[in-house]
Amino acid sequence: MNLPVIIKFVIDLLAVLLLALGIKGLSKVKSARDANRLAAFAMSLSVVGLLSYYLGTSGITIQSWIWIIIGSIIGSLFGAILAKKVPMTSMPETVALFNGCGGMSSLLVALGVAIFPISSSLENLDFFKSLINEVSISVSIFVGAITFTGSIVAMAKLQGWLSTPGWTQSKVRHFVNIVFAVASLIAFFDLINGNSSSIWLLVIVSSLLGIGVTLPIGGADMPVVISLLNSYSGIAAAAAGFVVDSQLLIVAGAMVGAAGLILTQVMCKGMNRSLVSVLFGGSLSAQTTTSSGSGEYTNITSCSVEECALTLEAANKVIIVPGYGLAVAQAQHTLREVTKKLEQNGIEVVYAIHPVAGRMPGHMNVLLAEADVPYEQLKEMDVVNPDFPATDVVLVLGANDVVNPQAKNDSSSPLYGMPVLDVQEARTVFVIKRGMSAGYSGIKNDLFDLPNTSMVFGDAKKVLNDLIGELKDLGVGEK
Amino acid sequence: MSFISLLWVLLLGSLLGLELIGKVPPTLHTPLMSGANAISGITMLAALTLIVKAEGNLALLIIGSVSLGFALFNVVGGFFVTDRMLAMFSRKPSNKK
Numbered sequence: 001m002n003l004p005v006i007i008k009f010v011i012d013l014l015a016v017l018l019l020a021l022g023i024k025g026l027s028k029v030k031s032a033r034d035a036n037r038l039a040a041f042a043m044s045l046s047v048v049g050l051l052s053y054y055l056g057t058s059g060i061t062i063q064s065w066i067w068i069i070i071g072s073i074i075g076s077l078f079g080a081i082l083a084k085k086v087p088m089t090s091m092p093e094t095v096a097l098f099n100g101c102g103g104m105s106s107l108l109v110a111l112g113v114a115i116f117p118i119s120s121s122l123e124n125l126d127f128f129k130s131l132i133n134e135v136s137i138s139v140s141i142f143v144g145a146i147t148f149t150g151s152i153v154a155m156a157k158l159q160g161w162l163s164t165p166g167w168t169q170s171k172v173r174h175f176v177n178i179v180f181a182v183a184s185l186i187a188f189f190d191l192i193n194g195n196s197s198s199i200w201l202l203v204i205v206s207s208l209l210g211i212g213v214t215l216p217i218g219g220a221d222m223p224v225v226i227s228l229l230n231s232y233s234g235i236a237a238a239a240a241g242f243v244v245d246s247q248l249l250i251v252a253g254a255m256v257g258a259a260g261l262i263l264t265q266v267m268c269k270g271m272n273r274s275l276v277s278v279l280f281g282g283s284l285s286a287q288t289t290t291s292s293g294s295g296e297y298t299n300i301t302s303c304s305v306e307e308c309a310l311t312l313e314a315a316n317k318v319i320i321v322p323g324y325g326l327a328v329a330q331a332q333h334t335l336r337e338v339t340k341k342l343e344q345n346g347i348e349v350v351y352a353i354h355p356v357a358g359r360m361p362g363h364m365n366v367l368l369a370e371a372d373v374p375y376e377q378l379k380e381m382d383v384v385n386p387d388f389p390a391t392d393v394v395l396v397l398g399a400n401d402v403v404n405p406q407a408k409n410d411s412s413s414p415l416y417g418m419p420v421l422d423v424q425e426a427r428t429v430f431v432i433k434r435g436m437s438a439g440y441s442g443i444k445n446d447l448f449d450l451p452n453t454s455m456v457f458g459d460a461k462k463v464l465n466d467l468i469g470e471l472k473d474l475g476v477g478e479k
Numbered sequence: 480m481s482f483i484s485l486l487w488v489l490l491l492g493s494l495l496g497l498e499l500i501g502k503v504p505p506t507l508h509t510p511l512m513s514g515a516n517a518i519s520g521i522t523m524l525a526a527l528t529l530i531v532k533a534e535g536n537l538a539l540l541i542i543g544s545v546s547l548g549f550a551l552f553n554v555v556g557g558f559f560v561t562d563r564m565l566a567m568f569s570r571k572p573s574n575k576k
Contacts, residue, residue, distance in 0.1 A: 019518060020495055020499060022518070023496070023499045023500065023514070023515060023518070024499050024500075026507065026510065026511045026514045026515070027500050027501070027502070027503040027507060027511055028507075029506060029507060032507060032510060032511075032565045032568065033566065033568070036514050036558060036561045036562055036565060037558075037562070039514060039518055039558070040517070040554075040558040043517075043518065043520075043523075043554055043558075046524060047523065047524065050527055054531045058531070058532075060531050063535060063540065064530050064531050064533065064540070067530050067533075067540045067541070067543065068530050068531075068547065070544055071530075071543070071544035071545065071546070071547030071548040071551070072547060072548070072551055074548045075547060075548035075549060075550065075551030075552040075555065076551045076552070076554075076555040078552050078556075079551060079552040079553070079554070079555035079556030079557075079559070080555050080559055082560075083555070083556040083557075083559030083560040083563065084559065084563075086560070088563075088564070091509060091513070091560070091564070092509075094513075094556075094560060095509070095513045095516055095557075095560070098513070098516055098517070098520075098552065098553045101520075101549040101550070101552045101553045102516065102519045102520045102522060102549070102550060102553035104546075104549045105520065105523065105525075105526060105546045105547070105549040105550035105553065106522045106525070108526070108542055108543075108545060108546035108549065109522060109525040109526055109529055109546050111542065112529050112539055112542040112546065113529065115538075115539075116533075116536055116539045129482070132482050226512065227508075227512050230512055230516045233516065234496075234515070234518075234519045236519075236522070237519050237521050237522045237525075238489060238492070240522050240525040241485075241525065242485060243525065244524075244525045244528045245485075246524055246525065246528065247488045248521070248524065249521055249525055250485060250488045251488055251489075251491070251495075252518055252519075253492070253521065253522075254491075254492030254493040254495075255492050255495055255496035255499065255518070256515050256516075256518050256519040256521075257493065257496060258492075258493045258494070258495070258496025259496040259497070259499055259500050259515055260496075260512075260515055262496075262497060262500045263500060263503065263511060263512060263515070266500075266508070267508060270505060353506075355505040362504075362505050362507055362508040362509040363509050365505075365568070366509060366510075366564050366568075369567035370567050375568065378506075380504075380505065
């Protein structure tokens with residue numbers, strides 16, 4: 001072994017260690033931020049290691065440097081700008097977009113190597129080695145393409161650019177996807193057999209497969225899909241590692257792939273959904289429109305913002321249940337103003353965070369943190385549930401399915417078994433909502449019919465603004 | 480590297496990944512996902528290899544450069560956005576006092 005090889009070996013080893021520590025640290029609140037920086041450092045270290053290796057062995061031509069610099073600057077610049085500019089509410093689609101681009105990168109590497117074999121690595125290949133090469137190229141293209149198109153579709157759906165076409169909810173979609181999958185397999189084996197022209201077929205059908213699989217999936221399940229696609233992009237990276245013969249790529253890709261799978265599983269549990277039903281079940285609302293859960297509301301009480309303010313003023317303990325609607329209305333800052341006033345009046349305020357509140361697990365914590373809500377006030381479901389009976393007022397803001405008592409009481413309900421917040425135990429519940437439309441699941445919410453529940457109709461932000469005005473008139477929060 | 484040892488690397492890497500994440504508080508699901516996502520942009524190394532070994536083949540240089548751009552978009556954006564999210568969590572203790 002010569003010096004450049006040893007140096008690269010040591011750097012790679014160090015990078016893998018730091019990446020593993022980074023992923024580990026990211027799963028703890030205290031260490032998360034440092035861990036993220038550690039992982040970023042490990043990634044830059046790996047680039048330095050690779051470049052120094054080539055400088056010490058084959059050398060890097062000026063021409064190569066130029067293209068490296070062009071690609072790096074453009075990619076980093078756009079990435080950094082988007083990361084700085086994007087509002088916190090659009091986090092899920094942003095992650096999806098980044099993820100898709102990672103998949104695209106693996107796809108392009110494999111395509112490049114397939115069309116123009118890299119001279120040094122493909123000389124004197126025996127049959128076994130060239131077979132491995134073909135297989136890893138095919139896997140990289142297949143997974144990379146699915147990751148790319150799947151992520152882009154996920155992003156477009158979350159942005160509202162794409163709706164769920166009707167046919168994708170029928171059985172037709174299974175047929176279509178099976179056709180794509182079989183076509184991919186044929187192209188895959190054809191490619192391994194040495195028919196290099198089928199590479200384009202593989203690119204096209206696996207791209208279509210990515211679209212076909214993601215398109216039918218409903219908005220509520222999207223986070224799970226993004227997490228799964230994230231795992232795929234790790235697998236794509238590992239496959240690209242086989243293509244260019246890099247252990248570091250294989251380890252890092254495998255780590256992300258496996259960790260992504262676990263995270264996907266954890267998310268599914270939090271939503272009471274199985275991975276299989278997310279992937280093949282279509283959107284939840286389409287399944288349930290015919291089954292139980294639909295039904296008329298019989299006992300809706302609606303009330304004005306003024307009444308709501310009066311009740312809040314008299315309360316000792318208030319629990320806020322924020323949900324998707326709050327995120328959409330971007331009302332987290334307005335909410336914070338309301339709770340500040342209540343706190344100034346000596347009212348105890350707590351936020352009950354359901355594991356899947358917001359648009360992605362953990363998303364609500366990020367949004368409320370952005371609005372300067374103290375971390376101690378954010379209570380997780382298991383912690384806060386015993387507190388509801390001793391609570392005077394619960395404010396439900398844009399949450400729906402996560403406060404549906406059906407999940408506990410009605411074994412025929414599709415929601416049955418999902419962990420929910422027991423808001424109905426509180427003395428008074430105010431639900432701030434635009435109208436009587438159903439939540440993600442499309443299921444009637446029994447909470448709205450309960451005698452201690454009052455609906456305050458309106459846009460979350462507007463209602464909260466009015467609430468601030470009413471509270472001011474009542475002299476709440478003014479010292 | 481022989482193929483067999485690369486397979487070992489794949490196996491051990493996967494096992495490591497399975498072990499790394501045990502209990503994750505829901506708070507961290509989004510940041511963890513986006514952080515892991517940034518790491519999957521490690522394909523930038525493959526793109527770099529492609530460019531270095533292109534030996535003047537313009538098409539290969541361009542493919543490698545575009546691939547590098549996509550990967551770095553993933554990496555840089557991913558880490559920045561994760562940091563932005565996590566910064567909001569760590570800011571709080573100082574606010575309290």
